Structures are given as structure tokens and as C-alpha cells.
Amino acid sequence: MRLDAGAETSRLETMTTKNVRPKFLNLFRIHLPVTGVVSFAHRVSGALLVISLPLVVFLFAYSLQSEQGFEQVIALLHSWWGSVAMVLILWALLSHLLSGVRFLLLDLDIGIQLTPARASAWSVVVVALLILLLLVSGVFL
């Protein structure tokens, strides 16, 4: 969390009064840096992938059961809500994968400084969207 002038004044306040700690629960006043956004998005996308697993395994099973089933799965994936679900799951997969690689590198102390950490966080967001566009355009065009 970014500390700014607000933190300084609050420190002065805590020296004079008791329990006047600032609680910035207003979401518009909390400024979560991009590294924090990517960290939280890793959880959100991970949870989304776990939730989507039953659907994915079901489609996998159905697509291999019979030729009819295979055609039905294709038709389902090309329906409008199937496309929405597929794009959402693909986004979750790509951003989870890329931020996961970023976390593995951070574990190895690679890119641990603030500037490269911010740059890599931004590139996770951007590259995930670019690959998603590439895949989606390949599927729908």
C-alpha cells in the first residue's frame, strides 16, 4: 500500500490521541498499486479457474464420448454465452499463468526491485490481454 502525506499526519495523530488510526475503507481513496492488483488478480483468476473446472471436465468428457457430443460441444462453445465463458476462462488462465511465472521469478529474487516489479506487473496485464485477443481472433475469424 502506498504511504503518502496522509500517513505522516496520522502518525502525528497517534502520538497525541488514542486509536485515531486512519481506516481508508473507501475504495475510491484506497490506491492499490499495480503490483497489488496483479497479486489479487492472481487469486481471483485462480478461484475462477477452480470454479470452472467442473464445466471444463464435463466438456472434455462429452467431446470425447461421441462424434455427436463433439459437435455439440463445438456448437456450445460458439454460442454467445459459451463464447463469453470461454473468453473469461481463457483470460483467467492466461493472466494466472503469466502472473504465476512472475511470482516464480520474484521467488528467485529476479525483478524484486520496485521499478522492474512494477514494469513486470504491467506487462502481465497487457500481455495476457494481447494473447487473449490473438486467440479469440483466431477462433472467431
Next chain:
Amino acid sequence: MSLHAQGLRAWLWQRLTSIYIALFVIVALFAYLLGGPLDYVQWRSLLAFAPVNIATALFVVAVLFHAGVGVRDILVDYVHSLILRFTILVILLLMLLVLGIWSMWILISVVAV
């Protein structure tokens, strides 16, 4: 084994499985981009091909472990009631187990028939 060692082991497995999952997904995406969409017979024979079949079975196991540890991490942070946390965790782990067995059964049946 102490709780600390358990946590460390989970941390390590999360990273080891993530490497295999990442490699599998990258290879699969490239195969799709280069090979294009398959028809039913090609799709079935691809998964019946022994190396692909075994690699996919390993992928299923890796995803199960990875998802299990991840779900536990999230629950520990956000669900503070121990009973509720345990209940949700057991339900999710059972779901993962069922999905894993189902996937394995699909993979075996593709080779068998």
C-alpha cells in the same frame, strides 16, 4: 511432521506443479495455434497417443494438487471460522477428487476403446 514443514511442503509443491502446468498449457496453446482445430477422430486419436495421454494424466494430477493448495491458501486468508473453513475446504477437495477420477477415467477409456 510439524505444521511449519507442512506449510513449506505445500509451498514447494505449489511451485513444482505450477512449472509443469505452465509448460503443458504453453505447449497445448502452441499446438492449437499451429495445428488448428481438429475434427472428432483427430481429437480422439490425439488423446489416445500414449505420450499425450500420459502427459495429460500428469497434468490432471498437477492441477488437482495446485488447485487444492491454492483453495486452502485463499480460505485460510478470508474464512476465519474454523468450522466453516474446514467444511468449504472438504467440499472443494472432494469436488477436485471426483473431477480427477472422472478425468482419469476419460483418459483411460480413450485408450481402451
